[in-house]
Amino acid sequence: MTTPDDTLAPLRDYVAHMTRIADTLGTPAGLEQARALLAQLVARDDWLPEAFAQPHPQFYQQYLLHGDPLERFSVVSFVWGPGQRTPIHDHCTWGLIGMLRGAERGQRYTAAADGSVHPDGEAALLEPGDIELVSPATGDWHVVENAYADRVSISIHVYGGNIGAIARHVYDPAAGVIKPFVSGYSAPVSPNLWDRSAQVRATLAGGKA
Numbered sequence: 620m621t622t623p624d625d626t627l628a629p630l631r632d633y634v635a636h637m638t639r640i641a642d643t644l645g646t647p648a649g650l651e652q653a654r655a656l657l658a659q660l661v662a663r664d665d666w667l668p669e670a671f672a673q674p675h676p677q678f679y680q681q682y683l684l685h686g687d688p689l690e691r692f693s694v695v696s697f698v699w700g701p702g703q704r705t706p707i708h709d710h711c712t713w714g715l716i717g718m719l720r721g722a723e724r725g726q727r728y729t730a731a732a733d734g735s736v737h738p739d740g741e742a743a744l745l746e747p748g749d750i751e752l753v754s755p756a757t758g759d760w761h762v763v764e765n766a767y768a769d770r771v772s773i774s775i776h777v778y779g780g781n782i783g784a785i786a787r788h789v790y791d792p793a794a795g796v797i798k799p800f801v802s803g804y805s806a807p808v809s810p811n812l813w814d815r816s817a818q819v820r821a822t823l824a825g826g827k828a
Contacts, residue, residue: 710754727758
């Protein structure tokens, strides 16, 4: 019997596992489970649809891969064109960053009482399989950039909410002020994880899809 390809199975399995533990994600144990699940997802690089791996010549892209219907978490692919970087920004929720392809460099920042934002420690390099945590409790401000000037890098992020609709902040170092922003998403669609019709048909009479 020939089994049709199910490229999205790793992402669908990840979403199912995250949904099962979603109500624990605000706890250290829940976040540790989420970290382990993301590490398992980014350990392989054969599941991300090409439509959600496309760079933009000017801006990094944030593609929604799955949004929990209760907005307890969201999963996105960040696609970095050569040399692209974020502004200094925060998240206002926890986030896990898993490196899938290429590499990215992250520099953490700390917000001071006077409203200024300053570098905190050395920049860190994330390579495929690496996982990083950001959160208001452990450090929420950073800048992220593609570590390569000549190729695309992709990371998979999971956040404790609908990240595209969360009111967050960027820091303008030239003006020395913090400004509000809402990121949105880079495409109006997300992958269809739930059409398993070809796999089901293959189990029917004769095993023909």
